Amino acid sequence: MVSVLALNLVSCAQKLPRYRTEALVKSSAVRLQWAAQGRDEEFASITDALEAGDRFLERGKLSDAEQYYLLALRKAEFVEQLFVDEQLRLEAQKLKAEEERREAERQRVLEEKNRKLIEERELAAREISRKAAKAAAREKEREVRPLAVAHTVKRGETLPQIAARPDVYGDALLWPLIYRANRDQIRDPKRIWPGQLLKIPRNVGRDDIAEARRYAQERRLP
Template sequence: MCSFIWIIAVSFFLTACSASSPLWRDSAAIAVEELGRQEAAKLFPQEYYNLVETFEHGEAMLHVYDNSRDADPYYLLVLQKSVVLRAELLASKERMAAAAEAEKAEKAAQIAKDRALRDAAELEARLAAQERLNKEALTRAAIAARARQNSQEPTLILPSLHTVRRGETLPQIAARTEIYDDASLWPIIYRANRDQIRNPRQLWPGQKLKIPRNFSRDDITEAKRYSGRK
């Protein structure tokens, strides 16, 4: 590129010293120099060096053969080629700008997508944590409610004495919930109160019967067997 600029400078100098100058030479030289500054050699090397070669043909015709009339068509051709190359440069730069803009937009979209995914993951984690806390709170509330209910429920007091009511029988007394809740266990009451019960089928209102609480499984079996025979 530097050598070409040197050629242009020398050409300007030689042209200034010559008696006549081709009509299109100055414009062609300016066009070649401008395209060089616009990186035409980098983006379109084949087209640009073809342009330079055409200009050098004109220079040779002018300075070697001293024929400005035949040199001018080469300079005009340089101008025509420079118009095409300049248009290609413009289109190329527009494409590169569009590609850069598209890449920028794609990166921005990816950043937004990553941020959205991250926010969604954080939200899901917060919701899961909140749900876990809610479940734990409900469990604690249920335990506390059960504890309150148990503390409020009256404790069933198992009596050790029972006052006979009119018309009651031993099976009826044994069947009461607070006694044994089992009519077949009446012989246990009968044996504990033999001192005041002569006939197990006959009780007197007002009698206070002892209700045994500490008896064995064998006592239960014997009582059921005895009640089954009576």
């Protein structure tokens, strides 16, 4: 930098260039605001232009000094815009990264929901399959199990209980069929005895079944 004395002598002789003050203000502002960002070569370039302008000013070459001060001003403005663009770029990167994080979180939540939905559907399908298999097993058991044509009365049994057995009729209301087929040894349907061998009629029609249910509903047994 030129000495303060030299600048004072020049300033007394002539008016300082208009761009010198603007360049100094702008370069100082840029340095204060963006010094932490590094880029020492940009600041050094501005300083070189200012010093060149001061040297020409000291020699009284105002026009040449003006050009270097204008150059310093433009360099300072360029560096300022450069750092502004850098800040905008960094901010855009942050926004993009945040958006990507949010999108990743949305995808994670969506995938979790889909996973749970698939698990629930698979669980429901397994439950349906289990029930179907159980029902098929019961049906097969009924098909395989032979139907009784006779039954030996056990202690505590009643005609409705015998009629309700899967190998008899599976319906407690059909006890009158057993009663009527065994009138020779059953006088009162409320009284049967352990050890009695009761016939289970099989050749019964729809009318017989309907009549048996009607009779059972009119005369209920314990």
